[in-house]
Amino acid sequence: MKYRQLIVLSLMLIAGDLCSGQTDKPAITEDFKPSTLNQPGQEYPQVNSQGYARFRIIAPEAQSVVVSLGLGGTRRGTPLTKAADTSWVGTTAGPMEEGFHYYHVTIDGGVFNDPGTLNFYGSTRWESGIEIPAHDQDFYALKDVPHGMVQQILFPSKSTNTSRRAFVYTPPGYNQDQSKRYPVLYLQHGWGEDETAWTNQGHANLIMDNLIAEGKIKPFIIVMTYGMTNDVKMGGIRNFDIKPFQTVLLDELIPYIDTNFRTLADQPHRAMAGLSMGGMETKTITLARPDVFSHYALLSGGIYAPEDIKDKSAVKLIFLSCGSFENPTGIMKATTALKDAGINSVSFISENTRHEFQTWRRSLYELAPLLFVR
C-alpha cells in the first residue's frame, strides 16, 4: 500500500508540474461560485465564468481523493490534493462543457458522492451532479411565470404485479379550465436513468412553463415513467426485450392517463420521444404501434429510415437530434432521406455538446413547438 501511495503521489506531482508548465493556457479566472445544484448552504463544488469546476472534499485521514470529472471531457478525472487545512481541493484541468454533468468521488478506492451536491439518478445509481452555466440557460431557468405542476402518480400494473410510478406534467391553467383537454407527450429517459431524470436533470417542466409563457407552444401534458432500461446491464442493449415495457406503456399507463387526466385520447394527439436508449424504445414502439402515436422524436437515440414507416399518412412528425460532438451527419442525412420520402421531418444539432443533458434540454425546447400543430 505504501508503495502504491508513493506512486500515486508522484503521478500527482508530475501532473502538477505538467500543468504549471503549460504556458499557452489562459489563466484561471478567480470568480468561482457554488454550483446551482449544490445542497442548501454548501460552498463546494464551485464553477467559474470560464467553466472550470473546483472541488473541495473533507476527509482528513484519506490517502487519495479523485473526482471523476474533468480534463476536458475525458474520463480521467481530477485528482484532488490535500490543502494546509487538511481538506482535499482541486480544479479541473480545463473548462467543462456547458450544462449538466454526473460525477462521483473516489476516496481511498471507494466510490462515493460529493456531500456538497444534490444527487441525480444516472448510471443506475444516485450520483453527484454539477451544472456549468450555459450561454442559453435562460430557456430552462425558474422564472416568475405561471408554473405547471409535476404530479407523481402510482398506476396499477397487472403485467408487473405492482403499482408503478410515473410523473405527469400538466401545464399552467390545467386545474382552472375544467373543460379543456390536452395532447400528451410520452417522454423517456436513457439507460441508467429513471423517471426522475427529465424533470431533475432536464428541467422539462421549466422548459414547458417558459415556452408556454412566451406563447411559443400549444400546451400539452408530458408523461414520464421508468423505461425498464436498467434491467439490462451496460452493453447488453442487444438483449433488451421491449415487450414488458411496451405492455406497461400501452396497456396500463396510457389507459390510466386517459382516465385520470383530461387528455385528447387519440393517435393524432399522442407523441412519444426518448433520449439515448429511450430513443431506441421510442423507435421500436412507435413502429410497432403506429395507431397509438403520431409524433416521434429520437434525442441522441438513433434514426428512422424511410422504409421503416409503413403508413406515411399516420406520421405527423419525425424529430431527430443529437449533440454536435455526437453524430450530426447521420442525423441530418436521415432527416433529408425522410423528407425526400414525403415525411415531415426536422433535425436539430445542439452546438458543442455531447451525449449529455444539455443536448436533450435543447432538443425538448426545439421539439415542443413542433408538436400537435398540424
Added chain:
Amino acid sequence: MKYRQLIVLSLMLIAGDLCSGQTDKPAITEDFKPSTLNQPGQEYPQVNSQGYARFRIIAPEAQSVVVSLGLGGTRRGTPLTKAADTSWVGTTAGPMEEGFHYYHVTIDGGVFNDPGTLNFYGSTRWESGIEIPAHDQDFYALKDVPHGMVQQILFPSKSTNTSRRAFVYTPPGYNQDQSKRYPVLYLQHGWGEDETAWTNQGHANLIMDNLIAEGKIKPFIIVMTYGMTNDVKMGGIRNFDIKPFQTVLLDELIPYIDTNFRTLADQPHRAMAGLSMGGMETKTITLARPDVFSHYALLSGGIYAPEDIKDKSAVKLIFLSCGSFENPTGIMKATTALKDAGINSVSFISENTRHEFQTWRRSLYELAPLLFVR
C-alpha cells in the same frame, strides 16, 4: 496520525473483545435482507428479523470506516472492520428501533453517504436512510389500492421574491369527480428537513391511500411546503422568526391552493399539523390566526395549554402525540387539561419509538380519521 490510527484500531479490538464476551446476548439470526430503502440492485445495508443492521462499504485503501447508526439507539455508531476481500463490514451491536433512521458514514474523518441507500433530506443535508421493518408496517405499505397523486407545485411568493415549491397530495378519484371539493391539511416537517420529508420518509401518501381504501377516513388534500426552519442553526430555535413563513403560508400558499385545487376554502375545513419544529410552527400560527384553521396537531412538537385558546368554539380538534421514549406524560397531562377545559382533544403515544419518523407515521395514521368529521 499513525498514533491516532493505532488508538482507533486498539479501541476497535477492545470493543470486539467486549462484544464477544457478552454471553447474555441472544445470537444474531443470519436472515439479513437488503433494506427496503436501498438503491436499485444494492445488496447492502441489510436488516435481519431481529432489527440488527449490517453495513458493507467498499473503500479498500481507507484507514477507518464508521457508520453513525447503532449501539441500541445511542449516537456512538458502528465501526466497520476490514474483511478479507478488503470491503468494510459491520453489524450494529444491538437491534435498532422499528422504522426509518437517518445515518451517514465517516470515512477517514470525512462524512459521506452510504452508496447503497437512497438519500433523505434531514439535518439540513441529504442523508442515507435505512428502514427497520416494523410490526405495524402494513399501514404505510404500497398496496394494490387506488392511489392518490403527489403533485409538485411552484407557487409564486412575492414576500420571498421567488417561486416556492410545495407538494400536494390529492386523494384517489380527485380527477374523476370534478364537482367534489375537499378539506385541506397543511402538514409541516421538522428542523433540518424540508417539503420532501412527509412523503419520502413519512409515506404520508400511502398512509392516506390505505386509510381511504379501508373506508376509515373522509378523503382530504394534504399540502406540504418548506417551513423555513433551517434558516436557524441547531439550537437557535429561540431566534426563529415565524413571520416570513407565516406570510408565505397564509398570504401566498393557501390562496394558491384554494385557487388551483378544489378545496373547501374555509376555516372549518382547514387543519394544520407539524412534527417537532413544525409543531412549534403549527402552534404559533394556529394561535395567531384561529380564523384560518380549525384542527391543530402537534407531533412530538409540544403542547397547547387551555389558556392558549382564546375562542374555544373555533377549535374543532387538538391532537397531541409523541413516542413513548419522548415525553408521553407531558402529552397526556396536556390533553387531559384541554379536555377538562371543554376542548375536543386526543393524545397518541407511539409505543417504543423516539423522536423519529415511525412516531410521526403512526401519528398521521391516528390523526387522519379524526379530521373534518365533526
